Amino acid sequence: MRSHVYGLVRDAILSGKLKSGEKLNERQLAGSLGISTTPLKEAFRILEAEGLVRSEPRRGIYVTFDPAQAEEMMLARAAIESMIARQAAKRVSEEQILRMRALLIEMRTGLETVDVLELINLNERFHNVIHEASGCAYLRRLQGGQSIYNHTARLSVLSEERERFLAVEEHEAIADAIAERKPDLAEQRMRDHVIRSGEKHLIRVSQSEDQKDRA
Structure with missing residues (x-):
């Protein structure tokens, strides 16, 4: 309870x-x-x-x-997730690559059905495969501490159609970099993805603050 x-x-x-x-x-x-x-x-x-x-x-x-704290959490997530992606590109197995690809196919299908909660579930499973592939137990524990923030940010951002398509495209680019075992590229693409979507969520939080101030 x-x-x-x-x-x-x-x-x-x-x-x-x-x-x-x-x-x-x-x-x-x-x-x-x-x-x-x-x-x-x-x-x-x-x-x-x-x-x-x-x-x-x-x-x-x-x-x-407040928005300042939301920004800090976004930057922390970007730092951790990008390093996890980097390590995943060095250690990923063929089986894990296949799982990432399968989830991306499901995400594409989800864009047609517009089931936001299912897309979030697939999104989180995709990131979990990358976490597993990285072999970074400590970084995964750090990231786990932000799990509810991550879920909330995804729910906020993926409620917009354009953002859903962008998210899938960015995930596909991240998966390509990891599958091609390019650590630098995987790190950069993951950081860009987290910061871009995080800034979108930050706008939502800031708008809520502005509405409160005007009330």
Whole structure:
């Protein structure tokens, strides 16, 4: 229950639904989720440790996630993912290349059905194959710490048709570089992909902040 509640609140913060500076009403939020305040309090403690909320004595819980923090998380992901792609290009197996290609075919099919959640699932499975191919256990653990942010960013970006097509094209280019065992190219293409899509998500977060300021 705690992890489920934590995921729901964290997703709302990272997507901009809960905005920087906004006070979180425990009872109201618990009521909307259909839960008691106990798992919510536990979730708040984890979120505070992550720097997404702050607790002020006798005042309450406030959201602290803002566009600057979103940019930092995007840059961290770009650094980690690009190095993972680099190592994958050195170590990838033929079986892993086939799995990447198969997922890309499914992604192309998904563009026609416009099933955004399925595209996100395929997207994450594609990146997981690259992570596996890299053999970088430590980097994978670091990247795992950003999994909910990554999922939220993908949901935000892939809701646009143009972005869905761009994402598949960029994934195909990354897969080509890895399959051709070109570490420099794989690293660059992955970094460019993560930064471009991350900046798109950053625009969404910034727009949410602007709407809050005008309210």
